[in-house]
Amino acid sequence: MSTDLIIAVIITVVGASTPILIAALGELVVERAGVLNLGVEGMMLVGAITAFVIVFVTGNHYLAILMAAAAGVATSLIFGFLTLSLSANQTATGLALTIFGTGLSALAGQGYSAKPVTLLGPLFPGLAADPFWRVLFGYSALVYFALFMVVAIWYFLKRTRAGLILRAVGENDLSAHSIGYSVIGVRYMAVMFGGAMAGIAGACFPLLLTPQWAERMTAGRGWIAVALVVFASWRPFRLLAGAYLFGLVMTMELYAKAGGGPLSAIPSELWAALPYLATVVVLVLISIRRDASTNAPACLGKPFLPSN
Amino acid sequence: MTITRRNILKVGAAAAALPLLGTKAFAQTEPLKVGFMLIGTVNDNGWNFGHATGAKYMKDQLGDAVAEPTVVENVPEGPDCERVLRELAQSGHKLIFAASFGYGDYVIKVAQQFPDVKFEHATGYQRSDNVATYNARFHEGRAVCGTIAGHLSKTGKAGYIGSFPIPEVVMGINAFTxxxxxxxxxxxxxxxxxxxxxxxxxxxxxxxxMIDQGIDVIAQHTDGPAALQVAEERGIVGGFGQGADMSAFAPNAQLTSIIDNWGPHYVEAAQAVIDGSWTSGDRWPGLKEGEVQIGPYGPKVTDEVKAAAEAIKQGQIDGTFNIFTGPINDHTGAERVPAGVTLTDAELLSMDWYVEGVNPPA
Structure with missing residues (x-):
C-alpha cells in the first residue's frame, strides 16, 4: 500500500466512523443516566431528513446541523415523556421510536429523493488540499465535533459534579432521589442530549457521506451505535476506539474488494461478521479480567418509581 | 301467457339466470385491480421509481378499465412478502406484479392458492400456469455503457457496484466488460x-x-445515485445512471444512463387480463421494444464516442449485433463460447461465470 492509498483509506474510515461515534456518544450518556433508548436509528433518520431539507432550502450546512439536533431532541422527547413521565417500558418504547422515526422521515422526505445538495466542506480548506496533511486537517467540522465530544463527555462524566450526579442517577436512582436530586429531571436532560447527538449523527449522512436523501439511508448504523456502547463498556475513549474499529472493518472490506488484490479473496460474509466477532472477543477479554464487571449502569432500563 | 306449471318453471329459470347475467356484465365493466409489490421506496429515483412510473403509465393508458393501482413499497424478500401477496390476492387484485428477484419462491407458493389471480414476477425464472416472468434486457444497455467506458477510461479500469451475485447482475457485468x-x-x-x-x-x-485504487469509470447495479455523486466530486471520468436519468446528481460525471421503461409491458399485461387472453410465459424485451432506453449523453462523451455507442445501440435494435456472441473467454482465459455462437436466453438467465477481464469477486 502506498502512502497515498493509506491516507485515502484513513479518510474514508474516519467518514464512515463519525456518524456511529456521534450517535453512540449520545446513547452512552443516556445509558449512564440509567435509560435505555433503542430509538437511536429512528432519531438519526429524523435528523438526516431535517438536515437534508434545511440544506436544500437554505444552503447553510451549520444551520442544518443545528436543526437536525433540534429535531433529534424533539423526537427524543416523545420517548422521554412515555418512559420517564409515564414509566412506559423503555425497550418497547425505544423500538417504537425507531419505527416511528423511519416512517416520519420517509413521509417528510417525499419528493426530496431526486434532489442533490452539497457536502459540508472541510474546516481548513488550505490544509485539506495538501496531499499529506489532509489526513489530519482535511475533514469537515462534524469529524472534529465527534472527537471533541469524546473528550468533553469523558471530562463531564469523570471530573464534573454534574457528571457525578448523572452517574448517581444511573447507578442508584433511589439514593439520588433521597438526597434531593431530580432523577426524572436528570434523565430528561440525558435523553434530550442523546436525541441531539442522534440528530447530528443523522445529519452526517447527507452532509458528510452522500449528499442526497434516501429513505432508511442510515441503514442500521443506529443499531451499531447502540451495540458499541456495550462494546465500549460505557466508556468514551473505548467508544472512540470501537467506532473507528467498526469503521475500519466496514471500509477495509470495500477497499480489499475494489483493489482486486489478495485481500479480495476473503468472502464478503467473513467481512460482514468481523465487527461482531470483534465484539465477542472484546466482551470475553473484559469479563476475564480480575475486576470483572461489565460496568453497566445498575439502573439501566429500569423505570424510576419512587414509593413517595 | 297462461299460468301453467311449465311456464312458472320457465319464468323462474329466467329469473334465476338474471343475477348471473348481472354478475357477468358487472365483471366486465368493473375496473381491473392491479397490485405492485416493490422492494424499496418509489422515491429511490431508480429501480422502484421505474416500476411506479410504469404503474402510473398503465393507469393513464387504460383509464377506467383499471382501478388506481395498488403499490406496496418496502416489502422485504422474505416471509413478509408472502403475506403482502396473499393480502393483495384476497382484496380482489387479479393481476399482481412482484418486482424483485427474491420474491420468486413466495410468488409460486401464493399463486397455487389463488388460481384465478395472475402473477408476474420481475427478473425471476420460476413459472406456473398463473405465474409469468418478465424482465428487460438491461445487458443491452450495459453494452452501450461499456462501449463508452472503453473509449473514455484513461486507466482502463472500471468498477461495478453490485448488490448480490445473481445472474441479472453477472450478465450486466459481463456485457459491460x-x-x-x-x-x-x-x-x-x-x-x-x-x-x-x-x-x-x-x-x-x-x-x-474504487477511485482511490485507480478505477476511473464506475457502473452500478444498486438503486441510487450515491456512486455518481462521488464520481462527480472526485472528478473521475464518470459513471452511469441506473434505472433513471441521474444527471441532476452528477451533471458532468454521468456519461449516460440506462432507463427502465416498464409502462408498455404493464399496459399489455393488464389488457391481456381484461381480454382474458393472458397466458403464462417469459417476456424479455429490450432496446428494440423500448423497454430499455439509453438516456442523454453527458458532456464528456465526444461525438466520436457517441457515434460508437449509437452504433452498438442500433445494432442491438435491428438484431445485427449481440454482445453475447462468441468467441467469449471466461476470466481464466478458457474459451466459453465458440466463435459465431450466441448464448441462449436460458444460458444468460443462469449465468454464474465472468468473462475475461473481470477480477472475479470472492
Missing amino acids: LAARKVNPDFTMTPVYISTWNDPAKEADTARA
Missing part, C-alpha cells in the same frame, strides 16, 4: 458486491475505495 474490451483489449473490471440494494453511504464508500 465485453463491450469495453472490444474497444480496449486491456480493459479490466472489478465488481464489488455490497449485499444490499439500498445503503447510499456504503455505495459512496465503495466508489471512494
Whole structure:
C-alpha cells in the first residue's frame, strides 16, 4: 500500500466512523443516566431528513446541523415523556421510536429523493488540499465535533459534579432521589442530549457521506451505535476506539474488494461478521479480567418509581 | 301467457339466470385491480421509481378499465412478502406484479392458492400456469455503457457496484466488460458486491475505495445515485445512471444512463387480463421494444464516442449485433463460447461465470 492509498483509506474510515461515534456518544450518556433508548436509528433518520431539507432550502450546512439536533431532541422527547413521565417500558418504547422515526422521515422526505445538495466542506480548506496533511486537517467540522465530544463527555462524566450526579442517577436512582436530586429531571436532560447527538449523527449522512436523501439511508448504523456502547463498556475513549474499529472493518472490506488484490479473496460474509466477532472477543477479554464487571449502569432500563 | 306449471318453471329459470347475467356484465365493466409489490421506496429515483412510473403509465393508458393501482413499497424478500401477496390476492387484485428477484419462491407458493389471480414476477425464472416472468434486457444497455467506458477510461479500469451475485447482475457485468474490451483489449473490471440494494453511504464508500485504487469509470447495479455523486466530486471520468436519468446528481460525471421503461409491458399485461387472453410465459424485451432506453449523453462523451455507442445501440435494435456472441473467454482465459455462437436466453438467465477481464469477486 502506498502512502497515498493509506491516507485515502484513513479518510474514508474516519467518514464512515463519525456518524456511529456521534450517535453512540449520545446513547452512552443516556445509558449512564440509567435509560435505555433503542430509538437511536429512528432519531438519526429524523435528523438526516431535517438536515437534508434545511440544506436544500437554505444552503447553510451549520444551520442544518443545528436543526437536525433540534429535531433529534424533539423526537427524543416523545420517548422521554412515555418512559420517564409515564414509566412506559423503555425497550418497547425505544423500538417504537425507531419505527416511528423511519416512517416520519420517509413521509417528510417525499419528493426530496431526486434532489442533490452539497457536502459540508472541510474546516481548513488550505490544509485539506495538501496531499499529506489532509489526513489530519482535511475533514469537515462534524469529524472534529465527534472527537471533541469524546473528550468533553469523558471530562463531564469523570471530573464534573454534574457528571457525578448523572452517574448517581444511573447507578442508584433511589439514593439520588433521597438526597434531593431530580432523577426524572436528570434523565430528561440525558435523553434530550442523546436525541441531539442522534440528530447530528443523522445529519452526517447527507452532509458528510452522500449528499442526497434516501429513505432508511442510515441503514442500521443506529443499531451499531447502540451495540458499541456495550462494546465500549460505557466508556468514551473505548467508544472512540470501537467506532473507528467498526469503521475500519466496514471500509477495509470495500477497499480489499475494489483493489482486486489478495485481500479480495476473503468472502464478503467473513467481512460482514468481523465487527461482531470483534465484539465477542472484546466482551470475553473484559469479563476475564480480575475486576470483572461489565460496568453497566445498575439502573439501566429500569423505570424510576419512587414509593413517595 | 297462461299460468301453467311449465311456464312458472320457465319464468323462474329466467329469473334465476338474471343475477348471473348481472354478475357477468358487472365483471366486465368493473375496473381491473392491479397490485405492485416493490422492494424499496418509489422515491429511490431508480429501480422502484421505474416500476411506479410504469404503474402510473398503465393507469393513464387504460383509464377506467383499471382501478388506481395498488403499490406496496418496502416489502422485504422474505416471509413478509408472502403475506403482502396473499393480502393483495384476497382484496380482489387479479393481476399482481412482484418486482424483485427474491420474491420468486413466495410468488409460486401464493399463486397455487389463488388460481384465478395472475402473477408476474420481475427478473425471476420460476413459472406456473398463473405465474409469468418478465424482465428487460438491461445487458443491452450495459453494452452501450461499456462501449463508452472503453473509449473514455484513461486507466482502463472500471468498477461495478453490485448488490448480490445473481445472474441479472453477472450478465450486466459481463456485457459491460465485453463491450469495453472490444474497444480496449486491456480493459479490466472489478465488481464489488455490497449485499444490499439500498445503503447510499456504503455505495459512496465503495466508489471512494474504487477511485482511490485507480478505477476511473464506475457502473452500478444498486438503486441510487450515491456512486455518481462521488464520481462527480472526485472528478473521475464518470459513471452511469441506473434505472433513471441521474444527471441532476452528477451533471458532468454521468456519461449516460440506462432507463427502465416498464409502462408498455404493464399496459399489455393488464389488457391481456381484461381480454382474458393472458397466458403464462417469459417476456424479455429490450432496446428494440423500448423497454430499455439509453438516456442523454453527458458532456464528456465526444461525438466520436457517441457515434460508437449509437452504433452498438442500433445494432442491438435491428438484431445485427449481440454482445453475447462468441468467441467469449471466461476470466481464466478458457474459451466459453465458440466463435459465431450466441448464448441462449436460458444460458444468460443462469449465468454464474465472468468473462475475461473481470477480477472475479470472492
